[in-house]
Amino acid sequence: MFRWVAFGCSLLLSISLSAQAALDLRINATIKDQPIASVLEAIEGRHPVRFFFKADELPARKINTTFTDTRLEDALKEMLSGTPVSFFLYRDGAVIIAPEWMINEVFSANYYKALEESISGPETQEAEQKEITIGDIAQLRPSGKATVQGTVVDAESGEPIIGATILWTELGSGTATDADGSFSAELPTGKLEMKVQYVGYQEMVRQVTVLSDGELNIKLNTEAVNLQEILVRADAPDDNVESAQIGVARLDVQEIKKLPALLGEVDVVNSLLLYPGVSTVGEGASGFNVRGGEVDQNLILQDDGFIFNVSHALGFFSTFNADLISSVELYKGNIPAQFGGRLSSVLDVEMRDGDYEDFHLKGSIGAISSKISLEGPVIKGTSSFIGGFRSSYTDWILKRIDVPEVQKSSAFFYDANFRYSHRLNDKNTLTLAAYSAQDEFTYNEDFGFEYGTQMGQFILRSIFNDNFYSRFSFTASKYTSSQFDFGGLNASRLDNDLSYFKFKEQLTLTPREGLKLDAGISSVLYQVDPGSRSPYGAESQLVASSLEDEKGLESAAFANAEWEVSPALLVSAGLRFSLYQFLGPQTVFEYQNGIPTNAAAIIDSTRYDGGTIASYSSLEPRVSMRYRINSSLSVKAGYSRTSQFINQIFNSASPTPTSQWQLSTNYIQPNRSHNMSFGVFKNFNDNIWETSAEVFYRAIDQLYDYKDFAQLTVNEHLETELRNGVGRAYGLELSVKKKEGTVNGWISYTYSRSERQIEGINKGDWYPSNFDIPHDLSLVVNYQPNQRNTLTFNFNFSKGRPATFPLGNYETLRGSVIPIYSERNQIRIPDYHRLDVAYTLGKGYNKTKKIKTSWTISVYNVYGRKNAFSVFFTQGPFQGVQANKLSILGSAFPSVTLNIELL
Incomplete structure (x- = not known):
């Protein structure tokens, strides 16, 4: 196990995070023969900082060193020196660790946007509150995309609603539920407006923050209303197999x-x-x-x-x-x-x-x-x-x-x-x-x-x-x-x-x-x-x-x-x-x-x-x-x-x-x-x-x-x-x-x-x-x-x-x-x-x-x-x-x- 040897009776931050950036945190520790992931987890557990990384992308080396009032930035440089992996501070309290080429070239706008708009929350949520979060920021993909799966059901009976439309307003696209009331969509991470519609039910409009793959279970309430014309042009993923027309x-x-x-x-x-x-x-x-x-x-x-x-x-x-x-x-x-x-x-x-x-x-x-x-x-x-x-x-x-x-x-x-x-x-x-x-x-x-x-x-x-x-x-x-x-x-x-x-x-x-x-x-x-x-x-x-x-x-x-x-x-x-x-x-x-x-x-x-x-x-x-x-x-x-x-x-x-x-x-x-x-x-x-x-x-x-x-x-x-x-x-x-x-x-x-x-x-x-x-x-x-x-x-x-x-x-x-x-x-x-x-x-x-x-x-x-x-x-x-x-x-x-x- 990772061994921390404290200098003094306890480990205290020299000054609070609100007074200085995460990379200026002072680290005091002796590390013996530990993988980098364990070191990062230990630092995260004792300091107000959070690391985002994929374990299989970290160097396989073991760390043997002592940090004495060492800035976090310098500590990370020492641990990652000579490897193809680097890091950057997204904002105070959030440090991204990834291959250097990926940091420079691949991380998309949706990746950064999702980090900026991230809200902690469970992977599965029901769409009843005004704002919904799907997924976990720790599982955010570098591609800036996520797969969202879910169901649309009647709020009273729990019966699946077939053919309900789920429209993502900013994207101008959407999907429809199948015979089981289920749907699946690949979405860019970040904040989106979602509209859920079905004849005879109240329209649901919610702000959704997509962080990573997750589930979204939606309950619609019945209502008899005069509907305005709504034109949703979105093909289901299997439309070519499902539709009746041939040669289209x-x-x-x-x-x-x-x-x-x-x-x-x-x-x-x-x-x-x-x-x-x-x-x-x-x-x-x-x-x-x-x-x-x-x-x-x-x-x-x-x-x-x-x-x-x-x-x-x-x-x-x-x-x-x-x-x-x-x-x-x-x-x-x-x-x-x-x-x-x-x-x-x-x-x-x-x-x-x-x-x-x-x-x-x-x-x-x-x-x-x-x-x-x-x-x-x-x-x-x-x-x-x-x-x-x-x-x-x-x-x-x-x-x-x-x-x-x-x-x-x-x-x-x-x-x-x-x-x-x-x-x-x-x-x-x-x-x-x-x-x-x-x-x-x-x-x-x-x-x-x-x-x-x-x-x-x-x-x-x-x-x-x-x-x-x-x-x-x-x-x-x-x-x-x-x-x-x-x-x-x-x-x-x-x-x-x-x-x-x-x-x-x-x-x-x-x-x-x-x-x-x-x-x-x-x-x-x-x-x-x-x-x-x-x-x-x-x-x-x-x-x-x-x-x-x-x-x-x-x-x-x-x-x-x-x-x-x-x-x-x-x-x-x-x-x-x-x-x-x-x-x-x-x-x-x-x-x-x-x-x-x-x-x-x-x-x-x-x-x-x-x-x-x-x-x-x-x-x-x-x-x-x-x-x-x-x-x-x-x-x-x-x-x-x-x-x-x-x-x-x-x-x-x-x-x-x-x-x-x-x-x-x-x-x-x-x-x-x-x-x-x-x-x-x-x-x-x-x-x-x-x-x-x-x-x-x-x-x-x-x-x-x-x-x-x-x-x-x-x-x-x-x-x-x-x-x-x-x-x-x-x-x-x-x-x-x-x-x-x-x-x-x-x-x-x-x-x-x-x-x-x-x-x-x-x-x-x-x-x-x-x-x-x-x-x-x-x-x-x-x-x-x-x-x-x-x-x-x-x-x-x-x-x-x-x-x-x-x-x-x-x-x-x-x-x-x-x-x-x-x-x-x-x-x-x-x-x-x-x-x-x-x-x-x-x-x-x-x-x-x-x-x-x-x-x-x-x-x-x-x-x-x-x-x-x-x-x-x-x-x-x-x-x-x-x-x-x-x-x-x-x-x-x-x-x-x-x-x-x-x-």
């Missing part, structure tokens, strides 16, 4: 902010490309493709408003400002009944309300773009606002690129969002939102684009009772685009636009536990200017031409039920009925035999001054189900029938911003498809690892493609350029994800085929679509040694898309060389692969600092791969045909972004 990708907004981005701009759409089943035809392409579908087959929503062009700067940036987003969900194929009008997918982006209590100012400054956002209360606790603005300034970079054509180019975009939310009373919340965006691009004074969106929204959320509420929305929007060709005598300007007015009413009823019903109606009135071409500039000799405006009305009624049949079986089933009407005024051509083969077949025309010209209806069943085999394994299956009444017209690899939007007419029928999928979902290691395997098949029974050398712009008889047929898409998606740990991330692989069979093309045989990408691989790795520092790598590989190439040529008698082309899309461009890296230095640890900054340093396309966007052919020497590769980005793109937050 949910993006964590905080997670995507760590990913490498082109020139430092966080991008929602490009983050989606890292998930299985989502791809693009190449850098600079507009939009994205889901499970072999076309770009225009995706329904893209900002709240309840349609976004028809999701890209800025010809595809390098997305239209969504990540600082203003609440949630992002992508439904791939199996679409719930409340969504409709597209074949492939729904991207549902919800914007968030401003803070009702405090003001916040955020901004970032990057190499080519900057952004700023401001939010706060208008009437504290009653109304709030949030607004954001982004803008680019790329020309200074273009001027420094040693390519004359690029130096004569220009690119610019801006977007702005504003949102006002007002709690009219306990049951009704009104939201007014506005969005505006504009892009301008010119290349080498040869051609240019301008395109923009303006949108306004009215949203009313109402609560009728605890189990019945509604969401009503009205949206008005206009998308405009112009294309300029600076070609001398043929210089032209091409304009088109698309406006719509939309309303939607959705009711939600939860009559009992395990059953949720959604039903509603919606209607969209489209007004389309298909195109007008006019001369551009004084020298142009072009003759102006334009098309008649088009009008269409798409209405729908829907109902959907999610029913927990048993603890193992969960079913989500619905039905959507759509009615589309093509409206006048309009002039309709009549063709020989009623078939629009070509312009020469036109025999007459009919003028409709109003009313319905053509009408189509569609009955669309939707079903998705989950069968849970055990707590970590489930299988899911789904089917949905979808239809699409508006399409984008383009016959290139990707649509341009000015590609025409075409309504269904009496000759151009709506697209229709059957979507089927099946998947297995398995979690490991307490839901830290998520794995999934999904197979899908889409049968499109009404589809069209374009005949060779089709004329699509300002064509008053566009139907003559189209050919009808069918399509199919099928594939396999594999995903492995590690959600937690110093090293985390995911890998996804997609095998996908997208094919068509169109009358008059490829001899009527099946051929690949423009978006057929058989192999697609994405790898994301995050290394996060502590909360401030994150290093992220992502790697992408995809098979080259199909294209139609000349296989040879022949020479005419007059000496002209005529190329001989392959069948449609029979050859592929080179494969695509790219590596990106990003380093994020998070916000500082100083909790009281009003201005917080963070940095993002990234390199896009690290090894400078010259990926081909397209391959085109020109006349080479000796009258041969020469292949040329167009690469949008052929070098590494570094960037540095400074993020600023004012609290």
Whole structure:
């Protein structure tokens, strides 16, 4: 045992701790052959000082020495001299002993914050007092995180409460109790505000101090009250196994902010490309493709408003400002009944309300773009606002690129969002939102684009009772685009636009536990200017031409039920009925035999001054189900029938911003498809690892493609350029994800085929679509040694898309060389692969600092791969045909972004 030999009758402190710091305490003792831990425990027992250490990190040496009126600081230096262990004084009475490298580099802000806010208390406490402490400061982890487990029960009966939500206000996240009323959460140590909610019970709000791992048992009291609407967006740890919907990708907004981005701009759409089943035809392409579908087959929503062009700067940036987003969900194929009008997918982006209590100012400054956002209360606790603005300034970079054509180019975009939310009373919340965006691009004074969106929204959320509420929305929007060709005598300007007015009413009823019903109606009135071409500039000799405006009305009624049949079986089933009407005024051509083969077949025309010209209806069943085999394994299956009444017209690899939007007419029928999928979902290691395997098949029974050398712009008889047929898409998606740990991330692989069979093309045989990408691989790795520092790598590989190439040529008698082309899309461009890296230095640890900054340093396309966007052919020497590769980005793109937050 440790032996203390006292000098005098007793050991007394020379002066009290309140008069001097802990390291100035005077130690008098003789120590013989004792381990360091025993010496520290003895000092702690006789002096008002406390040591924090891990026994296995202390040196193994034995101490033999005598301290005579020795300062504690000097005594510790002597005992730890020559070892990799050091110490520091956190505050009077608290001394931290740990490896020196850990003191300098690893101990996180939460570690220090928890020490500062520590309150002694037991490991297990019941949440009945106003302030709660979980864990023991002596067991504080250097990582600054702790696992909190507990239960939520009825205060009177003690019965577990299933589905109660536990929300951690500062983190903006939470969890829900399972069938036993239990929950588990990994939290940063320190003080947090906790809200516990369940229908029919009093809301509990408590201040919680988390010191280390521990338990928290919560008792809720029943109460019948009028509830305000509470929106808690937090996924349970096993949500991928538990949920009924198959083919859903949910993006964590905080997670995507760590990913490498082109020139430092966080991008929602490009983050989606890292998930299985989502791809693009190449850098600079507009939009994205889901499970072999076309770009225009995706329904893209900002709240309840349609976004028809999701890209800025010809595809390098997305239209969504990540600082203003609440949630992002992508439904791939199996679409719930409340969504409709597209074949492939729904991207549902919800914007968030401003803070009702405090003001916040955020901004970032990057190499080519900057952004700023401001939010706060208008009437504290009653109304709030949030607004954001982004803008680019790329020309200074273009001027420094040693390519004359690029130096004569220009690119610019801006977007702005504003949102006002007002709690009219306990049951009704009104939201007014506005969005505006504009892009301008010119290349080498040869051609240019301008395109923009303006949108306004009215949203009313109402609560009728605890189990019945509604969401009503009205949206008005206009998308405009112009294309300029600076070609001398043929210089032209091409304009088109698309406006719509939309309303939607959705009711939600939860009559009992395990059953949720959604039903509603919606209607969209489209007004389309298909195109007008006019001369551009004084020298142009072009003759102006334009098309008649088009009008269409798409209405729908829907109902959907999610029913927990048993603890193992969960079913989500619905039905959507759509009615589309093509409206006048309009002039309709009549063709020989009623078939629009070509312009020469036109025999007459009919003028409709109003009313319905053509009408189509569609009955669309939707079903998705989950069968849970055990707590970590489930299988899911789904089917949905979808239809699409508006399409984008383009016959290139990707649509341009000015590609025409075409309504269904009496000759151009709506697209229709059957979507089927099946998947297995398995979690490991307490839901830290998520794995999934999904197979899908889409049968499109009404589809069209374009005949060779089709004329699509300002064509008053566009139907003559189209050919009808069918399509199919099928594939396999594999995903492995590690959600937690110093090293985390995911890998996804997609095998996908997208094919068509169109009358008059490829001899009527099946051929690949423009978006057929058989192999697609994405790898994301995050290394996060502590909360401030994150290093992220992502790697992408995809098979080259199909294209139609000349296989040879022949020479005419007059000496002209005529190329001989392959069948449609029979050859592929080179494969695509790219590596990106990003380093994020998070916000500082100083909790009281009003201005917080963070940095993002990234390199896009690290090894400078010259990926081909397209391959085109020109006349080479000796009258041969020469292949040329167009690469949008052929070098590494570094960037540095400074993020600023004012609290």
